[in-house]
Amino acid sequence: MKLLLQFLFISWFTIPATLAQTTARVVVDLPVAESFLSEETTVIPIALSDVAPFLAYSVEWEATPDISLQIRFYESNEGAWGDWQALEPDPHSDRKAPGYVSQLGFAPAASTDFSLRIAPPYTKSDLFKVRCHFFNPGKSSAQAQADHGDRAGCPCPQPNYLDRLGWCPSGNCPIDPTPQPTVVTHLIVHHSAGSNSSSDWSAVVRSIWDYHVNVNGWDDIGYNWLIDPNGVLYEGRGNDLQGAHFCGTNAGTMGICMLGTFTSVVPSNQSVGKLEKLLAWKCCDRNIDPEDFSFHPNSGLNLFNISGHRDGICSTECPGDSLYARLPLIRTDVKDSIDACLPSSTNEKLDLETATQVFPNPARDVLYIQLPPNLPGSAILRLFDPQGRVVWQSGNAYQGGELITLSIKGWPTGWYSLQVGPGGPNLKVLIQ
Numbered sequence: 001m002k003l004l005l006q007f008l009f010i011s012w013f014t015i016p017a018t019l020a021q022t023t024a025r026v027v028v029d030l031p032v033a034e035s036f037l038s039e040e041t042t043v044i045p046i047a048l049s050d051v052a053p054f055l056a057y058s059v060e061w062e063a064t065p066d067i068s069l070q071i072r073f074y075e076s077n078e079g080a081w082g083d084w085q086a087l088e089p090d091p092h093s094d095r096k097a098p099g100y101v102s103q104l105g106f107a108p109a110a111s112t113d114f115s116l117r118i119a120p121p122y123t124k125s126d127l128f129k130v131r132c133h134f135f136n137p138g139k140s141s142a143q144a145q146a147d148h149g150d151r152a153g154c155p156c157p158q159p160n161y162l163d164r165l166g167w168c169p170s171g172n173c174p175i176d177p178t179p180q181p182t183v184v185t186h187l188i189v190h191h192s193a194g195s196n197s198s199s200d201w202s203a204v205v206r207s208i209w210d211y212h213v214n215v216n217g218w219d220d221i222g223y224n225w226l227i228d229p230n231g232v233l234y235e236g237r238g239n240d241l242q243g244a245h246f247c248g249t250n251a252g253t254m255g256i257c258m259l260g261t262f263t264s265v266v267p268s269n270q271s272v273g274k275l276e277k278l279l280a281w282k283c284c285d286r287n288i289d290p291e292d293f294s295f296h297p298n299s300g301l302n303l304f305n306i307s308g309h310r311d312g313i314c315s316t317e318c319p320g321d322s323l324y325a326r327l328p329l330i331r332t333d334v335k336d337s338i339d340a341c342l343p344s345s346t347n348e349k350l351d352l353e354t355a356t357q358v359f360p361n362p363a364r365d366v367l368y369i370q371l372p373p374n375l376p377g378s379a380i381l382r383l384f385d386p387q388g389r390v391v392w393q394s395g396n397a398y399q400g401g402e403l404i405t406l407s408i409k410g411w412p413t414g415w416y417s418l419q420v421g422p423g424g425p426n427l428k429v430l431i432q
């Protein structure tokens with residue numbers, strides 16, 4: 001009876017008008033009451049129907065820094081309460097004390113009521129405000145990752161991804177109405193610090209969208225891209241647009257969130273493989289050296305061009321020790337991946353043909369070959385005589401910028417042909 005009285009006394013909630021028809025979310029403001037001080041807590045219904053595939057939640061509060069809140073859910077199908085869950089402050093939040101927001105949490109779809117408590121021995125004066133957000137992400141329809149094709153200018157293909165309508169087919173996750181373009185120089189890797197398993201990752205992405213927009217008050221989902229443990233890539237803010245993920249210094253960055261917590265758990269090969277493909281494409285697209293570092297003006301830091309969130313100006317363990325430790329290997333893989341895709345490009349062959357200098361031409365005793373400084377990877381050189389036979393081949397692969405000196409004294413005269421790299425262009429050389 002006491003619980004019921006408390007419920008009648010305490011509870012009011014609001015449903016934002018724009019989303020009311022979808023029963024997508026509810027906000028519950030809790031007056032800070034004596035009931036928070038004890039084990040005996042108020043039971044509050046969650047006014048959402050047809051929740052699927054799970055319930056997403058987060059809690060905002062204002063309190064002294066060392067306060068700890070816990071939440072639990074009544075599961076109607078079990079007829080029982082679930083365990084108390086600690087509400088961990090979100091490492092990606094830009095809140096300042098005394099304001100806090102919990103990480104996005106997930107509860108069973110059958111959760112009909114919740115209760116919240118403050119861990120003893122804190123007193124009422126420690127807690128000033130509590131606001132609970134509940135979001136029903138809805139069921140996902142099966143969506144194929146669209147092939148969005150290669151972008152001009154970069155031979156490394158953009159990996160397939162689920163676009164906004166792919167992960168939010170209802171259209172209830174609108175894009176930033178005033179997107180801010182940015183020239184990307186640094187690629188920032190995150191983890192979501194959420195669960196490592198889910199029955200529906202598109203629903204998780206929708207929940208993160210709701211959390212960033214309706215709880216944090218951002219213009220759109222914070223990350224440019226998200227990758228689930230199965231290696232599915234989701235388009236967040238999208239390409240060349242400024243997101244909200246890097247300690248408030250987002251200009252010049254592209255943020256990629258690996259869904260899950262990678263503190264001790266190692267990210268899956270599928271997800272790392274997709275991350276490397278995405279990074280290779282963007283490095284190639286913007287001529288970013290994946291193994292180098294450079295100045296990032298917005299943060300005032302010298303950063304690896306591929307960095308982790310923790311390399312920024314704020315204190316966070318994101319993207320987790322285990323993913324962070326993998327970054328050096330990821331940089332090398334991305335470099336190799338770019339090297340592998342560049343020489344096969346038709347565009348690059350044309351570039352090589354004009355960028356490689358062979359002189360003098362006509363040549364008599366000595367031939368010089370100047371390779372372009374931006375040669376992708378390395379190249380083996382071959383010289384063919386007028387009959388098409390190989391008359392000289394470089395013993396080792398040459399790097400960009402190298403000047404090769406070849407003695408051709410006494411060679412038969414005629415039109416020779418210099419090949420740069422296997423399958424590369426043939427340059428005509430007249431030997432007299």
Ligand SMILES: [Zn+2]
Binds near residue numbers: 191245309318
């Ligand atoms: Zn992060």
